Amino acid sequence: MDQILSLAVDNLVSPIILSFALGLAAALARSDLSIPEAVAKGMSIYLLFAIGFKGGVSVSAHGIDASLALSLLAGILLSAGLPFIAFALLRVMTGLSRLDAAAVAAHYGSISIVTFVAATSVLDAAGITFEGYVVAVAAAMEAPAILSALWLVSKNGKRESDADFMQEILLNGSIVLLIGSFLIGWATGQEGFDRIASFIDAPFQGVLCLFLLDMGLVAGRGLRQGSGFLKRGLVAFGALMPLTGAVLGLGTGLMLGLSTGGVALFMALSASASYIAVPAAMRVALPEANPSIYLTLSLGITFPFNLTIGIPLYVAVASQITGG
Amino acid sequence: MDQILSLAVDNLVSPIILSFALGLAAALARSDLSIPEAVAKGMSIYLLFAIGFKGGVSVSAHGIDASLALSLLAGILLSAGLPFIAFALLRVMTGLSRLDAAAVAAHYGSISIVTFVAATSVLDAAGITFEGYVVAVAAAMEAPAILSALWLVSKNGKRESDADFMQEILLNGSIVLLIGSFLIGWATGQEGFDRIASFIDAPFQGVLCLFLLDMGLVAGRGLRQGSGFLKRGLVAFGALMPLTGAVLGLGTGLMLGLSTGGVALFMALSASASYIAVPAAMRVALPEANPSIYLTLSLGITFPFNLTIGIPLYVAVASQITGG
Amino acid sequence: MDQILSLAVDNLVSPIILSFALGLAAALARSDLSIPEAVAKGMSIYLLFAIGFKGGVSVSAHGIDASLALSLLAGILLSAGLPFIAFALLRVMTGLSRLDAAAVAAHYGSISIVTFVAATSVLDAAGITFEGYVVAVAAAMEAPAILSALWLVSKNGKRESDADFMQEILLNGSIVLLIGSFLIGWATGQEGFDRIASFIDAPFQGVLCLFLLDMGLVAGRGLRQGSGFLKRGLVAFGALMPLTGAVLGLGTGLMLGLSTGGVALFMALSASASYIAVPAAMRVALPEANPSIYLTLSLGITFPFNLTIGIPLYVAVASQITGG
Amino acid sequence: MKTHKAKRVSIIIEQVMQRRLAEAMHSADVTGYTVFPVLGGSGRSGEWSREGQVSRAGGMVQVVCVIRPERLDKLLEAAFELVERHIGIVTVSDVEVLRADRF
Amino acid sequence: MKTHKAKRVSIIIEQVMQRRLAEAMHSADVTGYTVFPVLGGSGRSGEWSREGQVSRAGGMVQVVCVIRPERLDKLLEAAFELVERHIGIVTVSDVEVLRADRF
Amino acid sequence: MKTHKAKRVSIIIEQVMQRRLAEAMHSADVTGYTVFPVLGGSGRSGEWSREGQVSRAGGMVQVVCVIRPERLDKLLEAAFELVERHIGIVTVSDVEVLRADRF
Numbered sequence A, B, C: 001m002d003q004i005l006s007l008a009v010d011n012l013v014s015p016i017i018l019s020f021a022l023g024l025a026a027a028l029a030r031s032d033l034s035i036p037e038a039v040a041k042g043m044s045i046y047l048l049f050a051i052g053f054k055g056g057v058s059v060s061a062h063g064i065d066a067s068l069a070l071s072l073l074a075g076i077l078l079s080a081g082l083p084f085i086a087f088a089l090l091r092v093m094t095g096l097s098r099l100d101a102a103a104v105a106a107h108y109g110s111i112s113i114v115t116f117v118a119a120t121s122v123l124d125a126a127g128i129t130f131e132g133y134v135v136a137v138a139a140a141m142e143a144p145a146i147l148s149a150l151w152l153v154s155k156n157g158k159r160e161s162d163a164d165f166m167q168e169i170l171l172n173g174s175i176v177l178l179i180g181s182f183l184i185g186w187a188t189g190q191e192g193f194d195r196i197a198s199f200i201d202a203p204f205q206g207v208l209c210l211f212l213l214d215m216g217l218v219a220g221r222g223l224r225q226g227s228g229f230l231k232r233g234l235v236a237f238g239a240l241m242p243l244t245g246a247v248l249g250l251g252t253g254l255m256l257g258l259s260t261g262g263v264a265l266f267m268a269l270s271a272s273a274s275y276i277a278v279p280a281a282m283r284v285a286l287p288e289a290n291p292s293i294y295l296t297l298s299l300g301i302t303f304p305f306n307l308t309i310g311i312p313l314y315v316a317v318a319s320q321i322t323g324g
Numbered sequence D, E, F: 001m002k003t004h005k006a007k008r009v010s011i012i013i014e015q016v017m018q019r020r021l022a023e024a025m026h027s028a029d030v031t032g033y034t035v036f037p038v039l040g041g042s043g044r045s046g047e048w049s050r051e052g053q054v055s056r057a058g059g060m061v062q063v064v065c066v067i068r069p070e071r072l073d074k075l076l077e078a079a080f081e082l083v084e085r086h087i088g089i090v091t092v093s094d095v096e097v098l099r100a101d102r103f
């Protein structure tokens, strides 16, 4: 408990969290502070490339064991399964229509890569290692949830589910970049890492700060515009669902026999909700679902929840249980 | 005198100044070299974040004394007072209308954060320390001058001065980012700094070079288009006013009992003229004032003057007088 | 031979080449991965600034000998002469019209700065030094080829060749930035370098990776759209012409008495084909020439050829012959 | 296909005034509009371009509003008040729209 | 100068739908169009802006198509199918073009 | 509100030609215009998009010029000379403007 608290407090006064808080406060106060779209996208490409590359380098150093394939499979099952739980909870806890509930559910089965990155950075700071291939699991968890959600509303007449759409969600830029840089890191190993470490490693935390500043700005604007949709039931769901996801992630991580860090990351991935890939897919496939609901919930409630409370909690629980 | 000269020469052959000169020359020669707007804005966000953060870290290390509050107050008074001097000088030295004179005056009461950053970088190179909280003073000096200028022309019928407008100039992005990162640096201290030093410290000088390259390009284009407005009286004002401001900044810094570096920065702040926040405010509140006049003067004359001659002079004078 | 092979293999599994391959694969697979235009342009400005600056610093350290002027002259002659060879080859090997052939020829006389940068990075990794002023030669080689190509079709009625157009191609942004930063590096020397090394040196390889990722994306899209134009003769030209250029670059480098690295860079420059400055000039001066042909050839065939096979080959040959 | 008559109002205005224009339009009960970026231009106050401009604060935007003909005047009056003191170009043209219920 | 009558069709649509719209236009034999960026806007579903939007995936674009009057209906039908289920604004106006052979 | 008839000329042209078009317009005494960015498009020379294009040098822009009807021909002639050899689309439409003295 003490450990949890101290981790939580350490986490809260880190530059990363405070940068997010600054962005949130600025947007809520209607400051005109903003980060150009191109720069934000550039930073997210940097973060994906760096995190994927480092994961690959770690795999090249430690080799892979059987659990790589098992972990990927487990990730896919988690991503595909979580939307059903989310959907059931939403139908019970909130008054959302089937359509809106399915769209929200897709977000919670999928993952937020920034939450993942923030979790690795907390682990790094705490000196806890993790399996490098978890980054590949993160990529594998992006898309399956979308299919589950579409299945949930498939009775609703004709749905986009052609080959084109499948290709679009599977070859999504962030999946391709994550997997691609993972493979590059794997192929070039420590030597490749040394050549570009002062680019992908040294400034990483700082770029993450500015990126979270932007996330704060965007979340704050979303809350300002979408707060009307945040009925009490939805807010409760936004905090309960990540905890539910984390429990399932914990169980999965333990069953896979992962290290403390690996278990914590499985928890964080399951707990996190998408806010880029899934919203875009929902606009294509379920255009009648209200985007204000899923975006506000994912970015305005669950993301901050995970960043401030969730991650330190998951790390502490994983440490406790694995005895790490 | 020797010291001044050697500082000035050292300053002139630094990569920073030469990058500015390159941009200026390229624009005057009508090269199509340009830096994308989003990248330039990204660099300015980086510089603001880094300079604010470092200021906060320095305060967390040295603690604050009474002079923080006094310095902030002094900065606000300087910013509010300088426009009156500028206005009087302009009415005497140039043929500008009251309206144009007031708009120009607002720029000279406010500050240029790049001039400030360049000054800190000269101090760093010379091994002269300064009070970390001067960065908060810089933020505090951005807005008051705008109100003074509006007051100067307030007889001219109805003016924008509603709550909305006040909020807009006080929660201006650069003020929020500077103060926010200052507080983050203060809160996280040396530990926070160590985590992101290889992002906000190591590449700082280099980013400043590219940023000044862009400033040179923009100043050169402004001079090409706006040189028609630069009557002799205006050009003289563009060099005299910073010196006047610097003298007042010197007096204020000495009265506050600041260190050599602190005094030099007060001089640089008072001497500098805004070219982002104030022009935007003037377009809203005094749209009839001619933007070509204030922009060309601030960016085309005063900024290069401070960068090349002003800053080394202020540092030398501050060193001489404080015996630093 | 062994050395060539091992260099080639080392080269192929470097993060740089693999990043290019990732971009190429993503674009061919129709992934929506993309790097914002502003970020790509920002990276290219960074690379030009850094490579120019480092060239200048190297000249300031080793001084210049007579060969600087001779090298510049030789570069200009190569750039002006290669289009005639390219034009003749194209007329023989392909069915291109005079106009299209001239437009393609201009690209092969001019240079690709990224190919140059990639070559310097292979040299650095192999510990082979080179004359710093070769970067100035690169800048000098950008434009002459354009004039040769226009001369080749000058019978075709009136052509753009007014003073305006000359100024446009000579004061092209990349030429100005390369020469400008070269001069800044020269003027500020090692001291200047030390101040900004952690910006222009440390992250260089990493930025190059992301830049090549973008090049791969762009080349892949070009191949997808322009592959219809790639008749067998053109593809053969796209590989034969760089080899021809490299042989001439080799001869020139040897005649100039350059170091191993210098010779290899002369080869790479002669072998490379422009895809920014020349296409823009062609759109102005020869708008009837089909851009899909020259862009697909330069970016889709010759650039990847040089990156993967060409550069290691040129370095190996230069080493062998100069005994470096 | 069946189309309906409407008016397209285009207002080119300084970016710093965009929020105020939106508020003015809301007060005139105009809640549908689209904002387009502007790269540069030329007018009585000279030439400017986004990348080349002295202050990046000074850019312009184009606000386009498709509206039923009978509501045009109210919108023009709301816009005119702002455009009067500030730089700005207002043009109106006839268009046909697909779904009239949206406007 | 001699000009020819044509129709200008403007379709404001979500960016994620752009590729599908292009495909629909190609099936309707419309191969000439230009895509413009949109910074933000307001409508029945509220306000949004490119920099401020919660998901950057959610932006819109404007596709403008200049077409011979006799081909208008086919284009509108192709566009309507997509715009029906998705957010989107379609307007048509009369224009004159310089070279009729191009359209 | 009182409005006045004017013509809106839209010229979609390659970015590399923008400066030359501006010069041609100045020679035709047209000093008021606005430049809009273009994201991509499709035409006889195939599809292109700003992010996807092989050379970023190859983008296009739209130059829009609101002008008194009597000055239209002079402008079209100036524009046509450039558009003739280069890729480009010129359209003209009728608009009403608020302040006629500006044009």
Ligand SMILES: Nc1ncnc2c1ncn2[C@@H]1O[C@H](COP(=O)(O)O)[C@@H](O)[C@H]1O
Pocket: D012, D040, D041, D042, D043, D044, D045, D046, D048, D060, D087, D088, D089, F031, F032, F033, F034, F035, F064, F065, F066, F067, F102, F103
């Ligand atoms: N006749 C016109 N047609 C199109 N845009 C115009 C025209 N006149 C002015 N503009 C735009 O409005 C801005 C300000 O115009 P002005 O107030 O005349 O300097 C210019 O920079 C252009 O972007």
Ligand SMILES: Nc1ncnc2c1ncn2[C@@H]1O[C@H](COP(=O)(O)O)[C@@H](O)[C@H]1O
Pocket: D031, D032, D033, D034, D035, D064, D065, D066, D067, D102, D103, E012, E040, E041, E042, E043, E044, E045, E046, E047, E048, E060, E087, E088, E089
């Ligand atoms: N009347 C209108 N005029 C111009 N643009 C509109 C109008 N109504 C809606 N839009 C655009 O279409 C988007 C979606 O509209 P809506 O579906 O009504 O929320 C808005 O964000 C605007 O960009």
Ligand SMILES: Nc1ncnc2c1ncn2[C@@H]1O[C@H](COP(=O)(O)O)[C@@H](O)[C@H]1O
Pocket: E031, E032, E033, E034, E035, E064, E065, E066, E067, E102, E103, F012, F040, F041, F042, F043, F044, F045, F046, F048, F060, F087, F088, F089
């Ligand atoms: N019918 C059209 N409507 C709108 N834009 C067009 C049309 N035809 C061509 N364009 C634009 O002009 C560019 C060049 O056209 P083209 O010369 O036909 O390849 C295209 O990429 C489009 O941006």
Ligand code: NA
Pocket: A082, A107, A108, A109, A110, A111, A112, A245, A269, A270, A271, A272, A273, A274
């Ligand atoms: Na999840």
Ligand code: NA
Pocket: B082, B107, B108, B109, B110, B111, B112, B245, B269, B270, B271, B272, B273, B274
């Ligand atoms: Na000042």
Ligand code: NA
Pocket: C082, C107, C108, C109, C110, C111, C112, C245, C269, C270, C271, C272, C273, C274
């Ligand atoms: Na060449």
